[in-house]
Amino acid sequence: MTAVPPPPPMAMPPMPGAPGGTSKNWMGITALILGIVGFLISCCGFFGLLLPAGAIVLGLLSKNAEKAGEATNGKLGNVGFILGIVGVVFALGWGIFGIVAGGIDWASYTS
Numbered sequence: 001m002t003a004v005p006p007p008p009p010m011a012m013p014p015m016p017g018a019p020g021g022t023s024k025n026w027m028g029i030t031a032l033i034l035g036i037v038g039f040l041i042s043c044c045g046f047f048g049l050l051l052p053a054g055a056i057v058l059g060l061l062s063k064n065a066e067k068a069g070e071a072t073n074g075k076l077g078n079v080g081f082i083l084g085i086v087g088v089v090f091a092l093g094w095g096i097f098g099i100v101a102g103g104i105d106w107a108s109y110t111s
Contacts, residue, residue, distance in 0.1 A: 024065040028073040031058035031080025039083050042090035052087030055080045 031054075038051030062077025071077075 022072055024062070024071040025073050027058050027062035027065055028071060028076035028080065031055050031062050031084070032076045033080075034058065035080035035083025035087065038087040039090070042087045043094045048091035048094065049088060052084040052091065055084030055087065059084060 034051050035055035038048070038053075038055055042048040042052065059077040059079075059081025062071060062080070063074045065071035066074030066077070
């Protein structure tokens with residue numbers, strides 16, 4: 001009868017806090033999603049400012065997490081940050097255009 005070979009040794013799990021971690025990769029992905037959606041709806045009032053602002057904040061946090069070694073996708077955060085800035089600029093531009101063009105009836109907001 002032939003002997004059964006022993007199983008291969010188990011690999012060690014990565015140490016907590018080891019460099020190159022991915023615990024904060026969600027920030028870059030979320031910044032990118034908020035940046036894209038915020039850019040697309042930048043003409044839609046309050047959400048046109050809210051989502052790009054979130055993309056800016058999470059983009060900065062993602063870049064800082066990459067520098068600290070807690071994330072590996074800082075470039076996604078950078079793209080989300082840039083899209084957030086563009087979305088805020090477009091939203092403010094649409095707001096100014098609406099005020100200048102007379103699209104807002106201020107009398108309806110006063111009592």
